[in-house]
Amino acid sequence: FLKNPKTVGITCVPFSGGQPKGGVDDGPVEMMRFGVLDQIQDMGYNIELSDGMDKYQTMKPADDPPIGKMKNPRYVSMAARRVAEQVRAQCEKGNIAVTLGGDHSIGMGTLVGSSSVYGDDLCVIWVDAHADINTPDTTESGNLHGCPLSFVLGICDAESPFDWIKPCIRKDRLVYIGLRDVDATEKAILRKHNIKAFSMHDVDRHGIGKVVEMALDHVNKDRTLPVHMSFDVDALDPSVAPATGTPVRGGLTFREGHYICEAVAETGCLVSLDLVEVNPALGDPESLRQTVAVGCSLVRCSLGESLL
Amino acid sequence: FLKNPKTVGITCVPFSGGQPKGGVDDGPVEMMRFGVLDQIQDMGYNIELSDGMDKYQTMKPADDPPIGKMKNPRYVSMAARRVAEQVRAQCEKGNIAVTLGGDHSIGMGTLVGSSSVYGDDLCVIWVDAHADINTPDTTESGNLHGCPLSFVLGICDAESPFDWIKPCIRKDRLVYIGLRDVDATEKAILRKHNIKAFSMHDVDRHGIGKVVEMALDHVNKDRTLPVHMSFDVDALDPSVAPATGTPVRGGLTFREGHYICEAVAETGCLVSLDLVEVNPALGDPESLRQTVAVGCSLVRCSLGESLL
């Protein structure tokens, strides 16, 4: 699918407006400080960095009162729209588009951006403890990092300021891995729309090898369609990735997280990737180091680093 | 099987006479303090609490010298007999009978109680690091929490003060999950009576999903018989449930423990449940909190709480 399969187009999104905890906007810079760019280059890739990383912070509106339950709606919308443009630019060049967050609200941006190039062929693998599919009506917290999928799937009417988002992802081309903390409202949405999800219960039942195979079979039976993977580090167990805003016990092990990335890389279908919710402000220095290290490692594995 | 499938009948058994470490009698009160009753109600259940929780402590005989190797035999017998009555009463009402221990010697009580209503159709899933099947002759320690199954299976002649216990559980309707510390005498008993056991070796070989399926197939091929599950928290790895009297390394993970409960709940056959060997006196406050939390969580999952 890629014109430039040896070029990784990286978009850094220092953004925390989709949830209440400061610090997740420092995720991208900490991953770069840890050397993720050099590591990717050492794998033989060229790197093209999207510009204007600082704009994500300066674009914050002076006044951004809630709309309904939604918190920071204008800021989230503006940031996501910019992400969409930057990711589309990377995809149009034929680069592998890697987006480093930031909180998971930016996922609506990457999905709009990537699907604007790959169309509704785009398959989405959402690796997360959470379903992130609440609508502006069903969300309890109003934090928009719990809502990105409802917009791009067209499950809710995206009203202003999100009316620039048109449904762009097919419900049968979305699959979850790692769910274990899903709101009752979200469970209802998943059931109603028949969206495929592999919870931690399924990982235990079948093993991660079989689960990834089933997940890929569901969205991309013949491994002929382009794939976007959105990896929320809270999919990992808190013992593996402690520095994140909404940790949930009973998550993916270090090895299972890497296995998913390796197996997706093996398909050769990955066209875009999010790595989100690394929050360097949470936990002690060792927690931070560990979480940043695992984030970088997941990115490398998704790009083809393998054990043998 | 249940007349009142939406009512949970809870029997608290603050009892530590089946083993030498004080504190395990505080298990039920700590689980209640953690909110297990509210949590169960929040799942939509009614709760009926067996009364006279304090009697388990006041019934302790002034003098209770060993009989053969058995320690505290009169006290263990009296407590188990009371448990049997309380559990029978809950089962007769058609409630799901949940018994919170206390040490595992009370398991002879719940099995007598539940089987007095469900007969020898009752299937038993014993989740434990230990086989708890020593006889008064084979036990080395004399601690009766290591002996409950020998009484109810009729493997030994239950002499006074245990002569009120008649064999009530069929050997081919008992299955173990999680064994990893089994006495040589117990291994001989399991082999002689052809009792099915899935050790941690089997969990590693097959994965927990397959093991639970095989365990259920062994005792309850068509999922048409009533099931009692007796869950000793020491089945879990000590890193998951540290506050217990006889921890053994290499146990079930947090996820595997929950998987068992979820999978048993899915059968719709569970009629009675023990959750035992939470000992709040062992370990630091965090160990305690963690063990109590996991105990409550296992109860909820056994009652149908699920991830999706």
Next chain:
Amino acid sequence: FLKNPKTVGITCVPFSGGQPKGGVDDGPVEMMRFGVLDQIQDMGYNIELSDGMDKYQTMKPADDPPIGKMKNPRYVSMAARRVAEQVRAQCEKGNIAVTLGGDHSIGMGTLVGSSSVYGDDLCVIWVDAHADINTPDTTESGNLHGCPLSFVLGICDAESPFDWIKPCIRKDRLVYIGLRDVDATEKAILRKHNIKAFSMHDVDRHGIGKVVEMALDHVNKDRTLPVHMSFDVDALDPSVAPATGTPVRGGLTFREGHYICEAVAETGCLVSLDLVEVNPALGDPESLRQTVAVGCSLVRCSLGESLL
């Protein structure tokens, strides 16, 4: 295969010359202090101890400058040659030959020794985070504990002082389990010579049960050939075996490590065993105790200790 299947012939090799960190030469004595000999006897075995354990330290040459990149080449060669003689003597008597290291360079000694008795029927299961198959040319570090397999497989010309080693192990009778830190040069060697390896990715994909079955099927389809297992404790995750010189994240769990040993023991084909790279000098006392304990436990499981 064994004339004396109830005798374990133990060779202690307090040797650290194959890598730079002192302390790994204290591995054997710490395992004996922990009671490994008594533990093996309690399993019903006789023990024959190879003599002259102290000679491994006194044989160190006064002067041993590098040859090419190889560090301590004369010392490593002399020690390995002595290991080969001691292991051959144990195998000739028909004992199960257990070698306690010391660093993994001694593996060339045990393989020469065991294969001198069992011939090229000998199957080798190498459990390790590393491939240990660099040649004197490809090694970057020059540490010979990363090279033993290249000598015995005849992949490189074993020049002086290693010219006493003739190719003695067939490439299709070697299989790895646990790899996760393999040099690019080693990856090329594995591919060129078509050597079978199960990395941690494979353990995640298939589960340890299936991986061990596939590994045994590869080298010993009918379970009719003698087997040597070389177990480097760094195959285990650092959280399980922290006191080792080159720990690598994402390793075998406590249970998976034991499962391998139990499953190999079940074949009845094990004729010789290495347990290497326990380094008591690394880490705090608890790390040490834990690593030594797991080392002893793996030896016992390889000799047939089982859960049921």
